[in-house]
Amino acid sequence: MKKRSRLSIKSDLGLQILALYSLFIVPIVVVALLFDNIAGKRLVQEIQSNDLALARAIAQETDSALSISLFAVEQLSTQPAVIAAAPTGMPQIFEQAYNLRPDVNLVYRLDENGTMVYHYPESPGSTVGNDFSFREYFQRALETRDPLVSLGRISPTTNQPVATAIMPIWEADQFLGVVGTNLKLQSLSDTLAAISTEYHPEEQFQIAILDAGGNVIASPNPAQILTDFATVAPGVAQALLGGEDGSQVEVSEQGEETLYSYVLVPGVGWGVVIARPSSVAFATPQNFHRGVLWMIAVFLGIGIFFWFALSLRVIRPVERLADYSRFMGGGLPMETGDVELLDRFSTRPDQIGHLIRSFKRMEVAIKARIEELGTLLETGAAVVSTLDSQVVLERILEQVERLLGVKQSIIVALDPERDVFRARASRGMSERYARSLEISPDEPTSVTMRAIRVGEPIQVRDTESDPSFAALRPRARAEGYRSMVAIPLKTTHAPASALIVYSPTPQVFNARELNLLSNFANQAAMAIENAELYARSDTRLQEQTRRLVALMQSLDLGLVLEDLDGKILYANRMVSELSGQPMEEIIGQPAQNWWQQITARVVEKTEGGKESEGKLEQLLAGTMQESCILPLQYAENLCYVRVKGFTVYDEARVELGRGQILQDITNDYELDRMKSSLVSTVSHELRTPLAAIKGYVTTLLADDVDWEVTRQQEFLSVILRETDRLTETVNNLLDMSRIEAGSLTLSQTACTLDDIILSAVEHVNRYLGRQVEIEIAPDLPLVHVDADCIEVVVRNLTENALKYSPDDQPVAVSASQVGDWVIVAVEDRGIGIPPDKAEDIFERFYRLENGLTRRKPGVGLGLAISRGFVQAHGGKIWIEPRSVGTRILFSIPIVDVEQLEKILHE
Amino acid sequence: MSKITVLVVDDEKALLDFVRHNLEGRGYKTFTATNGLEALAIFKQEVIDLVILDVMMPDMNGLETIRRIRENSTVPIVVLSALGEENDKIQALNLGADDYLTKPFGVGELLARVEAVQRRARWSSASQVQDHSQLVHGEIMVDLTMHRVLVHGQLVELTPTEFNLLVYLMENSGRLLTHEAILKSIWGPEYGREAEYLRVYIGRLRQKIENDPVNPQYLKTAHGYGYYFESL
Incomplete structure (x- = not known):
């Protein structure tokens, strides 16, 4: 499963709840922390000031006690006996003083040299006579006239820790020594112990008094007395020696935190220190702080617990469900772990379990639907993918079986040629049945026909009990079905058809199944229509293509x-x-x-x-x-x-x-070529004689040369000849154009051809001077001809024969009767005419292309004109194939007498 | 001046005799032939100064005969033809004919052409006596003394008429010359309407002296009017 790559508060319910929870918790935690901070500080200050107040009170008390001692010693110094250091007066005074003061354990007098003069009590040990001038108080006494207090020390006389109240004795400016009382430090300590006990012992107060040298001179703990306090708390000792009051926390070498509060005793430079362990001193604020932290922890813990609970019990199932719904929607398949999880969730009795179970049921339903749709789509695709309707119809029946579990089905369509419904495709039916099935469109018992008529599906729930099916019951039994439904196919271009499905048990097809079947029926209809339309258009197209191809081929x-x-x-x-x-x-x-x-x-x-x-x-x-x-x-x-x-x-x-x-375009090309060659031929034929004529005429006219008479005669005869030639050519052209225009008029007379042939040959011979053999059959019949024209024909043919045959070869002209025709033939032994040109040579302006023909003058009109003339007489002209030379013949119809008379009458 | 020798070729005996009689009557020496092959045979044997030739003849027509003669001779050739179309004339001129006479023609025309051809041949040799012995335009150098033309220093063979035409155009370089003027100057006073002669000759000259005959640099055409030699 795809994990969401980014947690977004918008998309994650767990985060949203967590945020909401934080919205409540965070202010409370902040307030608690603030309160803890402020109140804690207050409490600490209060504790410190309490301690300081106590220290001050003790300092006050100590001060007053010392003041009393100093006053007392001052009083002593005023006693004359004491001043005089008289041995007699002093014991009484000292004893009195001693007894008055329980805290004094020794009263004594040192002389001006520091030597013990007397001390009371005198026992147990005596130091009288001992020099105490080394004592710091003695040194100080030398310089002052006021009482003073010594540092704490062990008295050698009493062997007890003491501090001494000293009063220097001066008379005028003479130093007379000092009087002192040793104050028992023990008694100070006792006072302190009393104070300590006044407070709760659990607060573990430790009170100490320090002398001006920083030594402990009073402490409830006797072991501490006369120890240097700097070794315990150097910072405190230093502050006190510097003359400051205050509080501070020091950490001992053992790592214990101790709160020290310290105050100076004003007169004597002593200090009072109150110490107690921080843990004890600050117990209250610390407890409060701890309480706040606990509270925050509890809140967080509750939050986390709820979040976990929520995500495990709600969010995770919901997320799985979301994946599941995506999967159902065609997304990626779920991981097996997720599937198992979802299965576990689905067993839960709560709403989540219920929801998942609903989803699972939905999935099954959707799957089935999708499969149906897929099948329909597939069928649709099959319909459009092939024009072979048989394949499609079989596919449709196969799908019907797959989706509806129908084992037997058939598609029937009207066979328009025989006007009966026959099976187009079948499945699960016996082959004999499928092949022999024939339903007449007006068959009253047929369910299928009824369905087609009403245009709606018709069901038979049980063939055994349905009365309308009685007639077909044997067939149903034979094929093994008990119920059926016939669905008409909606076709417009193709013959009427229907889809019929059968079930072996009595069955009612529900609306969904019927709907599905209708869908298949529609697909089948489409396939049949497509195939039908294609067949029609294909035939048309093929027909059209055939025609086009035939056209292009031809x-x-x-x-x-x-x-x-x-x-x-x-x-x-x-x-x-x-x-x-x-x-x-x-x-x-x-x-x-x-x-x-x-x-x-x-x-x-x-x-x-x-x-x-x-x-x-x-x-x-x-x-x-x-x-x-x-x-x-x-x-x-x-x-x-x-x-x-x-x-x-x-x-x-x-x-x-x-x-x-x-x-x-060979023919066009040839024609073009012929046309241009025609122009040049005609030009040549017309201009050549003209040139000779003009040439000789200008020659005769030129006066720079005198020509002999014979020459002149010669020139004139050439002019004459060339003029004749020109005339002939022009006549030919005119004849030709008359033939072409159809305006040839014949002046026909009845005659035989003998004279015409002889005249023509004679004319030819006049110019060419060659012998022509003439062979005319006796008593040739009469013909009705224009003599001039026929003479031209014979002349042309004879001239050609002479022109195109060697001078020594004979040319023969013959005439005879063949049936209703007089046939004239002209024969030579010349160059001959290729058989394939036998027709062409009669075309006008046609001249055979070879060296010999080109050498001979002529326009190429002779044969064309001849043909025109012969045809104008109703005759024919043709060439007879010969191995050597040419034989050209023409025919002229014979006129019978009756016809002749008729003609003569006209 | 002694008369020249003329070879007359025509397959029409009448016409052949007409030309021969007239030339001989005026003192020319003549040879006659009735087709091209015969003409070539005579041309090889004899010293011929002028050829008068019919076009339409059997056994090697006139055009082919001209081509053969031109293979190794610049002898003046006058063509006689029944065909008067421009194309026919150009075809003959292109092959190397000097003049073209359309049938029918009178003896005066024939003699005038014969003399004009002779005159042109004389002129090209007469230009030896010109003052300036050289004409130079661009890459074209005409040596009038030696009667030769060099293009890019290469010797170019020109017929007398071609040579005269080129010299005439070069001498008048930059001036537009009408067809008539050129014809009268080069071919003779009898000429003036034979613009097709110029087309053929200018074309031939372009082939010989221009770098790109299709886009001439020197010999320019003034359409419908004449020609001029571009002075560079």
Whole structure:
């Protein structure tokens, strides 16, 4: 499962609750901490000032006690006996003083040298006579006239710790020694002990009095007496020696914290120190502080506990549930651990458990639904993915079985040819049943027909009990079903159809199942419709394509289509003929290769042959729009092919490919060539005689040369001859144009052909001077002809025969009757006419292309005119194939007498 | 001046005799042939100063004959033809004919052309006596004394008419010359309307002296008017 990478307060319920809890707790904790801080300080100050007050009180008391001692010693110093150090007076006075003061354990007098003069009590030990001038108080006494207190020490006389109240004795300016009383420090200590006990012993007060040297001179603890206090608390000792009051905490070497409060005793430089362990002294604020911390801890603990409880019992199940819902929605599958957890949660009796159980039930329902939808989608996809309706229908039945558990199903459709419903696809039915099933559309007992008629599904819950099914019961028993439902398919373009499902047990299909079946029925309908429509459009398309292909194949033009990669997509018959390659080989090969085969045939030495290849290259590349003409060599023939390129665009003017149209223009080309050669031939035929005429005429007219008479005669005869020649040519042209225009008028007379043939031959001989054999059959029948025209025909044929045969070879003209025709033949042994040109030579201006014909003058009109004339007489003109030379014949119909008379009458 | 020798070629005996009689009558020496092959045979054997040739002939026509003659001779050639179309004339001129006479023609025209051709041939040799012996324009140097043309220092072969035309244009460089003016100056006073002659000759000159004959640098055309030599 995917963990959320970032905890966000917005998305996490646990965090939100935690935040809410903190909102309550944090102010309370803060207030408690503040209070703890402020109140704690107050308490500490109070404790310290309490201790100081106590110390002050003790200092006061000590001060007053010392004042009394000093006053007493001052009083003693005023006693004359004491001043005089008289041995007699002193014991009484001293005894009195001693007894008055319980805290004094010795009263004594030192002389001016410091020597003990007397002390009371005199026992147990006596130090009389001892020199005490070394004592610090003696030194100090030498310099003052006021009483003073010595430092604490062990008295050698009493052997007890004492401090001495000293009064120097002066008479005038003479120092007479001192009087002193030793104060028992023990008694101070006792006082302190009493004070200590006044307080609660648990507060562990320790009170000490220090002398001006920093030594302990009074303490409830006797062991401490006369010890240096600096060793216990150096800071305190130093502060006191510096003359300060105050409090401070010092840590002993053992690590114990002690609160010291200290106050100076004003008169004597002593100090009072009250010490107690910090733990005792500050017990209250510390307890309070501890209480606050406990409170915070408890709050935090409760918070954490609740949060854990909440997240474990609520948030975690909810989160799992969220994952689960995502999974149901098609997300990632859950981890097994999470699944187990969810299973555990689902056993809980509380609301969470209930919720998870609901979700699980929902999942099962959704899964089933999704499967149905998936199946329908799959079916839909199958419908659109194939046009084979059989496959789709079988698939649909398979899905019906899968989703509804239906083992038997069938799809029936109307067979329009036989007008019965037959099975289109079946599943689980016996093959015999499926094949033989035939339902007439008006069959009254058929459930299916009823369903189709009403357009709604119709169920039979139990075939055994349904009365309307009685007729079909045997069939149901044979096929083994007890209930069925027929769903009509909604088709508009295809014949009516229905989906029928069967169940082996009596059963009612519920609304959901019926709905599902309807869905399948719709899919099936779509498949049948698609297949039907496709079949129709396909047939049309195929028909259209066939026509187009036939059209393109039959075109006289070659058509090559290539795609953008230069591959030939289509080529028609003409293209295949031009390259001599079968169509299948052309299609698919690179266009360039195909064109190479064409350009290989280009005849470079012809007119435009060389440039044509360059032009073609440009044309194929699409850089030239004009067409180009390729002279191509095919075996013996020269072919002219015009190539024109074009680009194929789709409707959006996007280039799809290119194409070329090839047109065989050999005939046009030949015609063009013939036309231009005609012009030059006619020009030549007209201008050559003209040139001779003009030349000789100008020659005769020129006066710079005198020509002999014979020359002049010669020139004139040439002029005459050339004029005749010119006339003949012009006549020919005129005849031809008359024939062409159909305006030829014949002035026909009934005659035989003998005279005409003889006249023609004679005319020819006049110029050419060659013998022509004439063979005319006797008693030729009459014909009805224009004699001039026929004479021209015979003359033309004879002239041609002479022109195109060697001078020594004979030319024969013959005439005979064959059936209803008179046939005239002109025969030579000349160059002959190729059989394939036997028709062409009768075309006007046609001249055979070879060296010999070109050498002979002529326009190429003779035979054309001859044919025109013969045809105008209702005859024919033709060539008979010969191995050597030429035999041209023409026929003229014979006129019978009746017809002749009729003609004569007219 | 002694008369020149003329070779007359025509397959029409009438026309051939007409030309021959007239030339011989005026003192020219003539040879005749009735087709191209015959003409070439005579041309090889005899010293011919002028060829008069028909175009439409069997056994090697006139055009092919011109081409063969031009392979190694600059002899003046006058073409006789029944075809008067411009294309026919240009075709003949392109092959190297000097003049073109369309049939029919009178004896006067024939003689004038024969003399003009002779005159042009004489002129090109007569320019030896010019004052300045050299004409130089750009990379083209015409040595009038030696009667030769150098382009980029390379010797270029020109026919007499080509040479005369080039010299005429160069001498008038920068001036626009009409077709008529050029024809009358180079071909002779009888000429003036034969603009196609100029097209052929200028074209041939461009092929010989221009770096890029399609985009001439020197020999410029003034369309419908004439030509001029660009003075650089």
